Structure formats: C-alpha cells, structure tokens
Amino acid sequence: MGCTSSISSFPFSNFLRCKGGPRRCLDTDSNNHPEQPVFSDKSVRNQVNLWQRQWDANRIYNEYKKRKIREWSSAGYHVGTARDRAGEGTLLGKEDENIAVEPDALERLAKEPVTLKLDRSGRAIKQGEKVDGSMPWSYKTYRGLHSAQAPEGLEDFLGRYSKMDKSVESILGPRALDEFKTNMAVFHGKDEYRVIRTLTWPGGGATGGGPTSIMLIGVLDISTRSSRLASRAVYEVQPSALLVELCKERIGKQLVMPREHKEAVKNYARGFATTNPHRLHGEQHHLDTIHGDSEALNRWTKGEPYAEAVKEFTSQPAGSLPKLLCLGDVRSSTMERIEKEQGNETTVKDLTHSSRAKQLARGILSMATSGHKVILAIMDTDRLGPVSTWLERAGAVLLAAADASDIENNRESLSADSRMGLEERPEAGSPQEARLRASKIAAQARHALQLDGRGPLGFFLNDEALEFLSRRQQRLLRMTRLKDLVHHTTPRKHWETAEELYVVRPGDRIPGPETRLSGQKSLGLRFEYDRLEIPDHYLREAGMEKHxxxxxxxxxxxxxxxxxxxxxxxxWWSSGAIEADIRQDALAAWPDGS
Known part of the structure; x- marks a missing residue:
C-alpha cells in the first residue's frame, strides 16, 4: 500500500472481464497478478509475423514452411525454443528462465543496468538496432521497435500510451479505449500542479529562538520530475529537519532498497513478460502490456521522490542542530485495513485527506517546537493544501507560493523563500511582546493539532539512524548480484480450508496445510503472476515487507x-537524553557496574 495516489484500477479491468481474459490486479501489495499475453499463431499470420514454432526434427515441414522459418530466423525473430499448447498462446523459451536478458547478466551486480534482448512484442533485437519506444505505439516493425524496458516514471508512461497507432486502437476496441483514456485523464497535467508553499511559524519565539521557516513541497510520487524537485529542494534549502510522506513500514523499501535494484527488478520482470510465461492470446498482449507497465510504475517507482530527498538529506553536512527525519504519514497497514473494510474510494475522500494532513502537520509542528528553525516537508500534491490549512490553524502564516516550473526555470529561489520565513514580522513588536505572542501561538498550536499525548506525532529518525540505513543500502549495492535479487519460482497452490473460513477477514487468504510442515522455505516478495520473487534473505537485509x-x-x-x-x-530524545539513558542501562547490566 502506498501513502499517496496510484494507478490502481488502470486501465482495462471491465474490458478484460467481459472478454473472458485475465485481469491484472495493480494493488502494490498483491501477489496475484495475471500476466503477459502474446499472439497465437493465427494472430501472427493475420497481423504481423512475430515468431514461429520451434524447428522440431520429429515434424515434417513442407518447403514453404522451411523457407519461412529460415526467413524469420534471419530477420531476428526468436524461433529457437518456442513451444505451443492447444488453446494457449506461444511460449518463448523455458518456463523458468528469462531469455530476454544475457545469461552472464545474472552473475553481474544488480546495480548494473539490465539490457533486454527483446522488444515489447517479443521480437529479437539485432545488434546495432535502435529501440527507443518511439510514439505512437505500433506493433508494426516499420514504425520502429518499442522498448520492453519498464517506464522510468509517469512522464515516460504517458509518452508511451497517450497516443497509439490506429491499428492498436482498433485492436483494443472502443470500450477498452474509453476506459483507458478515462484513467489516463486522472494523471494528465497533475505533474504540473506541483506547488511550493513557504510559511513562517512564530511559536518558536516563545523560547527566544525566533520564528520557524516551514516549506511545503508538493510532488507526484511516481514522477521523475518530482524526484528531481525533491532532491533539489533539500540541496538548496539545507533544512535541519525533514518530513516525508512515508511511515515506518516503508523504511526498507524506500530508504534501504537501492533505486538501482528497483530498476533491475522491474526491467527483469518486463523482459520476462515478453516471453509470455502464461501463454495468453491476441489482443490480450496489447492490453496486458499496458497493465504490466503500470504495475511496474506503481510497485517499484512509487515513492522515489521521498527516497531521493532523504538520500540528499543524509549527504548534507551537519549543522548546528542534529538532523531529524520525520516519517509523518499514517501506517500503510492502517490504510490497507481501511480500504479492505470500506473500499478503495476511502483514500480519495475529504475526510481521509484531512486526517492524513493533520497527522503530517503534527509532525511538522512537533519538530518546530523542539527547536528546528528550517523545516522542509515533502508530500503528495493532494495533501499540500490541507496540510497548509492545518498549519495556519496552528498559527503559521503563508508568505510565498510558487509553481514547480518557476523553480525549474530559475524564476524563483527556494533558498530565498526559506530565508524569508526566518525574518521577524513587523507586527511582532518589542522583544517582550514578540515572546508573549509566540507563547500564545504555541498554545494555539497544541490545541489545534492536539499535541497533548493523545497519539503518536509520527516516526522520527536521527542522523545516526540515517547513516545506519545508508550503510546498509551501500552494502546491498556492493554485494547483491542480479540472480540474488530475482528468483524464478513455481506458482503456489492456494488452499482454502472450510473449517477456517470464519477467522479470515474479507480479502485475506487462508494458509494451506503445507505451511505447517517443518522445513518450509520462507517465501519472499512475489510478483508477475507468482512467477518471480525477491528472496526472503534480501527482504530481511533490507528490512522490507514482514521484516x-x-x-x-x-x-x-x-x-x-x-x-x-x-x-x-x-x-528530550533529539537532545541525546535517550542515548545517555541507554548507556546507563548498559552499565547497570554489569554486576560490578564497570
């Protein structure tokens, strides 16, 4: 479950259901993903020759078929190990291998780019051929090959599918095409709504420290441009305290698992899907290609702006105050439970937005009251408005607003806006009056945001924790090979025991009898129809999922x-008191106190 918007119903669920084909579920935590269709032999002959059966010595071919197989082989189409079963689409290669990558790539470090040998339709790429995914998308080779690499971000995804060849649109059909365009419309222009707001909060002056500068950055967490903006904001503003819209359950995936590994996983998976490991047919290939790209975007690109911001924050030199990172969002598991009980629409309701925004504002103000004067908060664009409203209720004053394009084109300065928030306002009056006013604002904030111990303020990490997570990430980069990161698996058998149905919540699965047997291997994170897996030992090292x-x-x-x-x-904690407490406990553990 992500902590912000996602491509969840995207894009052809109803169409696939009415056609009798599989429907890919794009929930980021689901492991049951129907998968990649490829053309049947009939589709190949009628539309475009993508591949042909294996040359089988036991079969008798006439001269025409022999000549066509030789022509397709010399043209670069993959014909070496294709197999076919009655009523199913053609399978390229073996079921437990990925012929889209070089065999020696598995022995290289996973941080190295995964280069695919097939295009998105399964056609072999000749040496020197350019595969750039040129638009509009067409399966016809005279329009150019199209990359099977996963999209890097929302911009790449929209570039691939916002315009398609007329022949592809005719295959999709009007109903699927309308549903696709409707879902695409949700994201059109959203990346342009990224806004930067700068506020000043005078409540910190109650202790004589002066006002606090708070900058809010709105991002789209599947956007490449948003990742660059988040990293640039941390570099220019140089905050002593940073808030990101994450929770403690997403530390491993976003702050430990390297970005290079996420890219390797999604590109390996997209290459595996081009070989049609599930033998799907005809137009299902086109439909599921889009589904597969959206799943890769939603599962592995999601949250990258927050990860890049924290990475830049960790690399910044230490200032007068120790660094403080706040993971300000509610728990992912809490949002998942609410969605299961009340439906996916709860994530877009105003009540949900307001509650999550209030929690983020609590984290921001708690860092301000602890003495931090320059605070940067990075959150989803949908949350920025409500968070700003909650901060103003707590006594903050909006000073400046800018569009992300102003920053990218150097019409506005993030550092200048941040410094503006540190200036004393003219209405502050004398130092005594300013301190009295600050005390009243601090009390107003405690009342408005209920900063009185009724619930957690967020999840906080100090600079030592950031260094610890960074070292763990670097260790994964240095030691993980591609074959250590992604394994091929056999789909699990789903057992349903009637006697245990009553203890299961809607949407949960019942563990099968074999899970109670001794010596069972721990399952990792499975995806691509349960055919690929990140092994449990990697998840444990990264602190992901159940770890x-x-x-x-x-x-x-x-x-x-x-x-x-x-x-x-x-x-009390950020000043080092807890560390002193831990040392005292360690000393007390020794019998002689030494």
Whole structure:
C-alpha cells in the first residue's frame, strides 16, 4: 500500500472481464497478478509475423514452411525454443528462465543496468538496432521497435500510451479505449500542479529562538520530475529537519532498497513478460502490456521522490542542530485495513485527506517546537493544501507560493523563500511582546493539532539512524548480484480450508496445510503472476515487507528512532537524553557496574 495516489484500477479491468481474459490486479501489495499475453499463431499470420514454432526434427515441414522459418530466423525473430499448447498462446523459451536478458547478466551486480534482448512484442533485437519506444505505439516493425524496458516514471508512461497507432486502437476496441483514456485523464497535467508553499511559524519565539521557516513541497510520487524537485529542494534549502510522506513500514523499501535494484527488478520482470510465461492470446498482449507497465510504475517507482530527498538529506553536512527525519504519514497497514473494510474510494475522500494532513502537520509542528528553525516537508500534491490549512490553524502564516516550473526555470529561489520565513514580522513588536505572542501561538498550536499525548506525532529518525540505513543500502549495492535479487519460482497452490473460513477477514487468504510442515522455505516478495520473487534473505537485509517491524525495533533499541506522543518527549530524545539513558542501562547490566 502506498501513502499517496496510484494507478490502481488502470486501465482495462471491465474490458478484460467481459472478454473472458485475465485481469491484472495493480494493488502494490498483491501477489496475484495475471500476466503477459502474446499472439497465437493465427494472430501472427493475420497481423504481423512475430515468431514461429520451434524447428522440431520429429515434424515434417513442407518447403514453404522451411523457407519461412529460415526467413524469420534471419530477420531476428526468436524461433529457437518456442513451444505451443492447444488453446494457449506461444511460449518463448523455458518456463523458468528469462531469455530476454544475457545469461552472464545474472552473475553481474544488480546495480548494473539490465539490457533486454527483446522488444515489447517479443521480437529479437539485432545488434546495432535502435529501440527507443518511439510514439505512437505500433506493433508494426516499420514504425520502429518499442522498448520492453519498464517506464522510468509517469512522464515516460504517458509518452508511451497517450497516443497509439490506429491499428492498436482498433485492436483494443472502443470500450477498452474509453476506459483507458478515462484513467489516463486522472494523471494528465497533475505533474504540473506541483506547488511550493513557504510559511513562517512564530511559536518558536516563545523560547527566544525566533520564528520557524516551514516549506511545503508538493510532488507526484511516481514522477521523475518530482524526484528531481525533491532532491533539489533539500540541496538548496539545507533544512535541519525533514518530513516525508512515508511511515515506518516503508523504511526498507524506500530508504534501504537501492533505486538501482528497483530498476533491475522491474526491467527483469518486463523482459520476462515478453516471453509470455502464461501463454495468453491476441489482443490480450496489447492490453496486458499496458497493465504490466503500470504495475511496474506503481510497485517499484512509487515513492522515489521521498527516497531521493532523504538520500540528499543524509549527504548534507551537519549543522548546528542534529538532523531529524520525520516519517509523518499514517501506517500503510492502517490504510490497507481501511480500504479492505470500506473500499478503495476511502483514500480519495475529504475526510481521509484531512486526517492524513493533520497527522503530517503534527509532525511538522512537533519538530518546530523542539527547536528546528528550517523545516522542509515533502508530500503528495493532494495533501499540500490541507496540510497548509492545518498549519495556519496552528498559527503559521503563508508568505510565498510558487509553481514547480518557476523553480525549474530559475524564476524563483527556494533558498530565498526559506530565508524569508526566518525574518521577524513587523507586527511582532518589542522583544517582550514578540515572546508573549509566540507563547500564545504555541498554545494555539497544541490545541489545534492536539499535541497533548493523545497519539503518536509520527516516526522520527536521527542522523545516526540515517547513516545506519545508508550503510546498509551501500552494502546491498556492493554485494547483491542480479540472480540474488530475482528468483524464478513455481506458482503456489492456494488452499482454502472450510473449517477456517470464519477467522479470515474479507480479502485475506487462508494458509494451506503445507505451511505447517517443518522445513518450509520462507517465501519472499512475489510478483508477475507468482512467477518471480525477491528472496526472503534480501527482504530481511533490507528490512522490507514482514521484516519492517524488526528493522524499526532495532532502530528504537539503538536509540536511533522514536515514536513520541508529546513534543517535549521528542525534544528530550533529539537532545541525546535517550542515548545517555541507554548507556546507563548498559552499565547497570554489569554486576560490578564497570
């Protein structure tokens, strides 16, 4: 479950259902993904010759078929190991291998780019051929080959599919095409709505420290441009405190798993899908190609702006105050539970937006009350408006607003806007009056945002935790080969035991009897129709999925993470008091106190 918008119903669910074909589920935490269709032999003859059966010595071919197979082989179409079963689409290669990548690529480090040998239709790419995914998308080779690489971001996805060849549109049909365009319309222009707002909060002056500058950056978390904006904002503003719209359950995936590994996983998976491991037919290939790209975007690109911002924040030199990172969003598991109980539409309701925005504002103000004067908060564009409203209720004053294009074209300066928030306002009056006014604003903030111990303020990491996570990420980069990162698997058998149905919530699956047998191998993160898997040992090292709680507990035990319920508790911890407490406990553990 992501903490912001996603391509969830995208794009042809109804069409696939009425056609009797498989429907890919794009929920980012689901492992049951129907997969990549490819043309049957009949489709190949009628539309375009993409591949042919294996040359089988036991079969008798007439001269015409022999000549056509030789022509297709010399043209670069993959004909070496294709197999076919009655009523199913053609399968290229073996079921447990990916012929779209070079065999020696599996022995190289996973951080190296995965280069695919097939285009998105399964056609072999000759040496020197250019595969650039030129638009409009067409399966006809005279229009140019189209890359099977996963889209890098929303911009790449829209570039691929916002315009398609008329022949492709005719295959999709009017109903599927209308549904596709409707879903695409949700994202058209959204990346242009990225806004930067700068506020000043005078409440910090109650202790004589002066006002606090708070900058809010709205991003789209599947956008490449948003990733660049988030990283640039941290570099220019140089905050001592950073808030991102993540939670403690997403630390491993976003802050430990390297971006290079995510790209390797999604490109390997897209290459595997071009070989049609599930033997699908005809137009299903075109439909599921779009589904597969949207799933890769939603599962592996999602949240990248936050990861890039934290990476830049970690690399910044230490200032007068220790760095403080706030993961300000509600738990992912909480949002998943709400969606299961009340439906996916709950994520777009105003009540949900307001509640999540209030939680983010609580994290921002708690860092401000603990003494941080330059705070940068990066969140989804849908959350920026409500968060700004909650901060204004808490006494903050909006000083400046800019569009992301103003920053990218150097018409506005992020650092100048941030410095503006540190200036004393003319209405502050004398130092005594300013301090009294700041005290009233601080009390107003505690009341408006309920900063009184009723609930966690967020999940906080100090600079030692950031260094720890960075070292773990670098270790994964240095030691993980591609074959260590992605494994081929056999789809699991789903058992349903009637006696246990009553203990299962809607949407949950019942574990089969074999899960109770001793010696069972721990399952990793499965995707692509349950045919590919990130192994459990990698998930454990990265602190992902079921290991996220263990990683968080480890950080808390080391005094590097905290879930405070009161700003005073946060101030006490960030000043180093908890580290001193841990040392005292360690000394007390020795019998002689030495």
């Amino acid at each position: 996220s709680d263990a990683l968080w507990s480890q950080l808390v035990d080391r005094g590097q993470a905290l879930e405070p319920t009161d700003p005073m508790e946060l101030s």
